[in-house]
Amino acid sequence: MSNRPIAAIILAAGKGTRMKSDLHKVLHPIAGRAMLMHLMASVDALDPVRKVVIVGDKADQIEAALSGSASLALQEPQLGTGHAVQQAEAALTGFEGDVLILYGDVPFVPTATMGAMIDRLNAPDAPAVVVLAFEPADAQHYGRVITRGDRITKMVEYKDASEAERAVTLCNSGLMAVRAADLFALLARVTDENAAKEFYLVDIVNIANADRRTCAVVTTDPFDVAGINSRAELAAMESAWQARRRAQAMAEGASLLAPETVWFAWDTHLGRDVLIEPNVFFGPGVSVADGVRIRANCHIEGATIGAGCEVGPFARLRPGTVLGEKAKIGNFVETKKAVLGQGAKANHLTYLGDATVGAGANIGAGTITCNYDGYFKYQTVIGENAFIGSNSALVAPVKIGRDAIVGAGSAVTRDVGDGELRLVRGEQLVKPGWADRFHDAMRKKKAAEKGAK
Known part of the structure; x- marks a missing residue:
């Protein structure tokens, strides 16, 4: 030129x-x-x-x-x-x-x-x-x-x-x-x-x-x-752009199982041998490395996904999410400013916000990081190979040590040391025969009310 x-x-x-x-x-x-x-x-x-x-x-x-x-x-x-x-x-x-x-x-x-x-x-x-x-x-x-x-x-x-x-x-x-x-x-x-x-x-x-x-x-x-003067023309141009981008993605080595259902942002980067299932939406700022599988119905924005990861189905990765190699985010998991180390897993029904999760850690179903007190955001740090039991609430700022275990149903408000077990539950109360007596009484009451009618 x-x-x-x-x-x-x-x-x-x-x-x-x-x-x-x-x-x-x-x-x-x-x-x-x-x-x-x-x-x-x-x-x-x-x-x-x-x-x-x-x-x-x-x-x-x-x-x-x-x-x-x-x-x-x-x-x-x-x-x-x-x-x-x-x-x-x-x-x-x-x-x-x-x-x-x-x-x-x-x-x-x-x-x-x-x-x-x-x-x-x-x-x-x-x-x-x-x-x-x-x-x-x-x-x-x-x-x-x-x-x-x-x-x-x-x-x-x-x-x-x-x-x-x-x-x-x-x-x-x-x-x-x-x-x-x-x-x-x-x-x-x-x-x-x-x-x-x-x-x-x-x-x-x-x-x-x-x-x-x-x-x-x-x-x-x-x-x-092509000029754009109306919302209908805007939608038509979006559709035309997406069709070209999908074709480019497949030509460069990604597999789209239902191409017409995948929506890219202007800067989406995909590696080779990426598999994308139906109904996946990429917002701006997403980079996907080689060999990643993104399962159906995921919404991903501002995230970096490492080689060999699996995401979804029904996962939401928000800005600041970084997944290390072979990390796994499962169904109904949401992340925001969360960094997961190599092989870390959050398989079901979890929210990880403002969190660092060490390599090999396992986050149980229903776990949330309580990162916001209504005024400020706080960090949760989970060490390598830690195990967080299901339905746990990690109240930030808090650190969970390497190889530590948090028992299911715990609300953790203080740091957990390396290798520790932390159980934070109310005492389990047992009353033998109470349920049988309750059911008998309620059945008799219901029968009496029915007879009175």
Whole structure:
């Protein structure tokens, strides 16, 4: 790719009224990540020297999401895409490289595609503008790109197109690459003499053509430039992204028994020979090592799962969970900020929060770490090869020593030393014959009440 510096202008000023949401359209998530942040990550891979996001409605939300990673330029009022790009002129003062024009609601433009646009811009014929185009299954109301080879002869919005132009299937994505030296000079010549009375960005192509300059097209997969304007389109894009991610997972050596029921996050990492049963949901921040089995109906987020582990069915791993090699989390077990050592087990009906569990330890059914007193969180530390009996409550902060045993039904409030047995139970009371006498008395009472009726 060219060594010239790159800047990116990302349009995100629209009101997104079709979303019917208090959240800005470009901040709605796909695969656990805001649309805008998917796009910004792809842009960042090009190492741009400047990034300018054009904002309007709910600008404060976008500013918070970007956390200073890009400049903001306000478009108010909103008079079209050409007018939107003009608002970046001040932020790009003194910039002399190549400019990519992107859209915040078009989140999945690959970095390689952006690079191809820059390469074409710097080809020997030096086009004034490079347009990214695509051929959808249904061209609908997209603007059309009229070409001869890869040279653009005309750009036209659907509402302004003739019947012959509407028959063309090559469509304008709206994404462009332009030299900074050309961009704002061309935009200054754009007018609003069209059906919508807006300043169209695409008109810079027609202006450059009128100047007898070359404009070129680069094509891409329709998925890469799919825009999202409604919740239905958001759901459709989520579905399309998930389908691609599942195919990738299987191609890379994971087995999905019912692929359509597994949902990935944008950063889910799977090792080889991972087996995933039906109805598994991955939130952000999950890494799964080789040879792991994730059984049905698990919800996993912010967790690191070591080689050879088994999780589920019906397990919930929350952020901060780390499972060592061959650890096991069974059915109806929930973990949060819990680190389990090699071979440690919690097989049934357990909550482990703010806990460290040593290698080989066994956590019995119904055990919970009582980590919260209503104000603060506290740690539970369980030593290697410790055995925690069923239905135990470990009241943090507390430490259970190596090889220690906690008897079933214990409520442990003080540390347990290495190798100790701790039983914390009320005294068992035995009254021989009491139950028989109770049953006899109650049967007679019930019979008497029935006879009285």
